[in-house]
Structure formats: structure tokens, C-alpha cells
Amino acid sequence: MICKNxxxxxxxxxxxxxxxxxxxxxxxLISPWGRLLDLSKxxxxxxxxxxxxxxxxxxxxxxxxxxxxxxxxxxGNFDQMEILVISRLPRLLAILCTGxxxxxxxxxxxxxxxxxxVSPTTGATISSAQFGILLALLFMPSSTIWSRAIFxxxxxxxxxxxxxxxxxxxxxxxxxxxxLVGIMFGNVIGGVxxxxxxxxxxxxxxxxWLVGSFSTILQGRYEFVYLVVPLVIIAFIFAxxxxxxxxxxDFSQNLGINYNFVLFMGLSIAAMITASVVVVVGSISYIGxxxxxxxxxxxxxxxxxxxxxxxxxxALFVLTCDLIARVVIAPYELPIELIVGILxxxxxxxxxxxxxxxxxxxxxxxxAEGIVQ
Amino acid sequence: MFAKNLTKIYYGKTVVDSVNFEIPKGKVLSLIGPNxxxxxxxxxxxxxxxxxxxxLVDFEGTAIHKWKSRDLSKRLAILxxxxxxxxxxxxxxxxxxxxxxxxGSHLTAKxxxxxxxxxxxxxxxxxxxxxxxxxxxxxxxxxxxxxxxxQDTEYVLLDEPTNNLDIYHATNMMKTVRxxxxxxxKTIILVLHEINYAAFYSDYICAFVGGRIAKFGxxxxxxxxxxxxxxxxxxxxxxxxxxxxxSIYY
Numbered sequence: 001m002i003c004k005n006x007x008x009x010x011x012x013x014x015x016x017x018x019x020x021x022x023x024x025x026x027x028x029l030i031s032p033w034g035r036l037l038d039l040s041k042x043x044x045x046x047x048x049x050x051x052x053x054x055x056x057x058x059x060x061x062x063x064x065x066x067x068x069x070x071x072x073x074x075x076g077n078f079d080q081m082e083i084l085v086i087s088r089l090p091r092l093l094a095i096l097c098t099g100x101x102x103x104x105x106x107x108x109x110x111x112x113x114x115x116x117x118v119s120p121t122t123g124a125t126i127s128s129a130q131f132g133i134l135l136a137l138l139f140m141p142s143s144t145i146w147s148r149a150i151f152x153x154x155x156x157x158x159x160x161x162x163x164x165x166x167x168x169x170x171x172x173x174x175x176x177x178x179x180l181v182g183i184m185f186g187n188v189i190g191g192v193x194x195x196x197x198x199x200x201x202x203x204x205x206x207x208x209w210l211v212g213s214f215s216t217i218l219q220g221r222y223e224f225v226y227l228v229v230p231l232v233i234i235a236f237i238f239a240x241x242x243x244x245x246x247x248x249x250d251f252s253q254n255l256g257i258n259y260n261f262v263l264f265m266g267l268s269i270a271a272m273i274t275a276s277v278v279v280v281v282g283s284i285s286y287i288g289x290x291x292x293x294x295x296x297x298x299x300x301x302x303x304x305x306x307x308x309x310x311x312x313x314x315a316l317f318v319l320t321c322d323l324i325a326r327v328v329i330a331p332y333e334l335p336i337e338l339i340v341g342i343l344x345x346x347x348x349x350x351x352x353x354x355x356x357x358x359x360x361x362x363x364x365x366x367x368a369e370g371i372v373q
Numbered sequence: 374m375f376a377k378n379l380t381k382i383y384y385g386k387t388v389v390d391s392v393n394f395e396i397p398k399g400k401v402l403s404l405i406g407p408n409x410x411x412x413x414x415x416x417x418x419x420x421x422x423x424x425x426x427x428x429l430v431d432f433e434g435t436a437i438h439k440w441k442s443r444d445l446s447k448r449l450a451i452l453x454x455x456x457x458x459x460x461x462x463x464x465x466x467x468x469x470x471x472x473x474x475x476x477g478s479h480l481t482a483k484x485x486x487x488x489x490x491x492x493x494x495x496x497x498x499x500x501x502x503x504x505x506x507x508x509x510x511x512x513x514x515x516x517x518x519x520x521x522x523x524q525d526t527e528y529v530l531l532d533e534p535t536n537n538l539d540i541y542h543a544t545n546m547m548k549t550v551r552x553x554x555x556x557x558x559k560t561i562i563l564v565l566h567e568i569n570y571a572a573f574y575s576d577y578i579c580a581f582v583g584g585r586i587a588k589f590g591x592x593x594x595x596x597x598x599x600x601x602x603x604x605x606x607x608x609x610x611x612x613x614x615x616x617x618x619x620s621i622y623y
Binding site for chain 1: 420421422441442443444445446447450451452453455456457459460461462463466470471473474477478504524
């Protein structure tokens, strides 16, 4: 599981100490953020999140195997500029796009499916995108990242549509039942991918999209992830549509909204965001699941009010995990998926406990209404 | 607004069978009847939520399915019991959705004024920043009604608005319905299970049995011992309270 960082050409003891200082600095930055989340009704949480994200971004640029200092950069050191432009900056931008994209994709999916446990991971979106990449590798061995991305996007959209179409048809919609169906469906797709990869001896190639990692992000190889930015802006424009659709079919029709059109358009946006992240970085689980949940606990479900916070929290979460992945066994680095998986699963269990304690009552009430009707 | 030969078939079973009626404007009309009589389906069809299999609903001279959904939502509001009640929206955010057909996501000063009035009308000003998933059933129902008021439509359709409410909140809900008709001049159509609420608070009653209209008329015309016994198949007695016929069944 240990990947060598591409930058790893020279290592000194000095770098380890920088990394340690970085860890302390990071914890120092995160702790006030947690307390300030209570200030929910205004923009202060957004501002705090933004400042934290900027601070961690700066930190992220100056942490790495090769020593990079602001002073040298300002002095116009050409080698240092090169590292910044070729490696550090692309990596940072990829991290930000991943965090923003995956958390917003999760937010959209949770709203549209009326289920807090639906996300790109539990909605078969990620595994469908991986399946699409495999198809591109099989049928077009010389494919560029663009054609792979198109395959991934089409498969991710179709996979998510099939999942939601199926969920709409099952009779009892328990909160846990829906994501369980999604996980099973995702595993079926993953199984088919695994089989095909094995048959055509592509397991090696496919595994790089199974475990997300930022260590291979270099200038010229990651730009596709920028697609996240316009998609998130579209999501913000249609935020109220998604909210209304999340209230139910009758509710949407009453307000003159075409329920199915908005539902499937929103799912397509979420799937396209996911595909553009998976094709560049690989699979990164849990972000789309836990980040929107945590933000919604403090700020509610009105997307216009939570989108900025959700996106920034997602970026912060990925930045933090990436820094941990880079400093824990520096000068080597762990794949970020490992750190996200460990942190994410712990937070997920906590959310699960919270939602089940607070949500069961509402579900009971709803099913009681169903019986009366 | 009237329905002509309105029919709905679910899986080969005729749920609503060639129904004809006209909705009296500016009045409260209650649809009553036993379970499975088709009253909720009729409500769905006259509000374009459910597509009819035959016949038509005429709304202001145009068939309802020919209306643009967005335009119709400025004329007719429908509130059902199928909303996602786990959504963490504040009362004010919910009521603001009532202005969506007019202004989309960009609320004007006039919209904000109407939202304030609707919240005030339903006496929710104190709790307008609370999340609806933390409210009681009665409060949440009032928030939905406030949204419908903000939607500012001539026609308001409510599917079982007293469902799951206790006697106090259900009675207040019916008083609100009466007020919306008398003070705001709205035409209101209700689906009700509680026939005495229908008798006391509405002007007209339409009783369904087996997908057909059994009786349609003023409250006094429909609320007779013979009619009700025939509709529900149990014994009824009628007593007059404040000039309104109320029923006792056993």
C-alpha cells in the first residue's frame, strides 16, 4: 500500500521535522473550527471554513519531500518554481476539486433521494465510473484521459439512474434499506469489473482507480478534474429545485416543477462530478456520505445555505487526510483512500448512531400515515 | 372548474367511475366516503397529480392537463400528506417555497412581504426560524398551510389536513380552513374522514361510494340519516348543533 512519491529524489532529516511541525500546526488550526460550527445562523461558519481551507492549502504546498520555502519562491528560485507549478499546485487543486466535488455530489444525491445515507459510494456511482474506465481501457487501449472520462461519466450516470429507478420501485423504503441496495448493486458492478479485469489481465491498471491517491497528480494529467467547478456552480443555481424535489413528488408538482426531469438531471450532475474525480484521482469513499451529513446537522437542509459550507468542509476534510497521508510515514506516503477510509468509517458509525436515534421516530410517523391512507 | 366523465383505472380495477361534478366557487367543499371510495384519487386528478384514464377536468375553460404546470401552480395549490418530513428546513424557508412559481429562486420585496403575511396569518412568526422536523404535528401542518397561503392561489386542495392531529389541532385546522374561505376568498376542496368536521365547517359535501358520487349537495341536503346510513353502511342519528347537522354513528 505504500506508494513512492514522484517527488522523492532527495530526502533529509530536516523534512521529517517540517512534517511534524506541520501536523501540530494542522491540529492547532482544526480545533477552533470544531467549536465555531455552533454559530450556525450566519456566515461566520463559512468564513472560518474558508480561512481554515486557505491555511491548510498553503501548508499543503509547502509540505513534501523536496524542501520548498516561501522565501525561495519569492526570490525567484527557478527549480522551486518548477516544483510548485508541476507538482505542488496541481496536487493542491486536485485535492480541492475532489473535496468540493465529492461532498457536493453527495449533498445532491442525499437531497434528491430523500435519504441521508445515499452518496456516490452507497449509490453505485463510484463503482459505475470505475466500470466505465475499465470499458474504455478494454475497447480503446490507447485511450486518452478524455475518452476514459467520457466512458466513466456515461457509466456513472447510467449506474446511478438504474439504482434510483430501482429504489423508486421497491415497496418499503427503510432508511437503511436504500443504501444497502446501493452497496449491493455497487458490489455487483465491482464484481463484474474485477472479473473483466482479471480475464483481460488488467487488474494492475484497474487497481490504480480503485484506490484513490494524489501521489500521481502532475501538471498535464489532472486538468479534467476542473470540470467539478462548473458542475458545482450549476448545482448552486438549481439548489432550490433540488430542495423542492427532495420534499417529494406531490410537493414538487404543486409548485410547478417537473419532478422526474429535475431528479434525473440532478443525479446526472452528481454522477458527472464523481466521474471526473474518479478518472483523475481514483475512488475516494465516504466524503460524499459524511461531509453533507455533518454540515446538515448544524445548518439544516436548505442547499442554498449549506452548499458553500459543504464544499469547504469537503475540501478541508480531503486536505487534512492528504496531509496525514503524507506526513505519517514521510518521506513515503500512504494512499489517501486509506486515511479517508479509517477516519470516514469512524465518523460514519457516529452519524449512523445519531441518525438512527433521531430519525426513527419520524420514519414511524410516516409509515403510520401510509397505513391510514 | 368541473369534471366530466372522470375515470381512473388501477391495474384493471376501476377506482373512479365516470364521475361528473362542478366545484362551487368561493366555497368549502368536502369529499367524504369510506376507504377506497376514490375521493383521494379524484382529488389527485383535479389537481393534475394523477393522470385520468378517461374524461376530463376543466379548469377555467382549459383541460387541466393542457395547463403549463408552472402557470397552474399560481392558480391552484394542492397539499398532500406525502411530503418528506425529515427535511431540516426552517418554517420560513418552507413558506418561501410557496413563492417559487412566481419568482423561482430570486425572491422580490413583494414576495418577502407575502411570506411575512402568510407566516403571521398562521401565527408562526415566533417560530419562523425553527426547523420543521423539530415541530409538533399541528405546528408543522400550520407551516405547510402558510406555504399554501404564500402560494396565493384561488383554489386550495387539502388531502386529509386533519390526519394525525389531535382534537385540538384538528379543530383549529378546520377553523383555519373556514377562515381562508371567508376572509381570503379561496375555493377550498378537502378530503376528510371525519364527517362532522365536513358537516360543521364546509358549505358543500360530495360523498363517494365505490368510485361513484353517491350524494352531492349542501351540507343540509347530504347530512341526513338515510343518506349517511346508505353511504357508510352503519346506523346514524343526526342532531342539530348551532344550526349544523352533526352525526352520531354506532
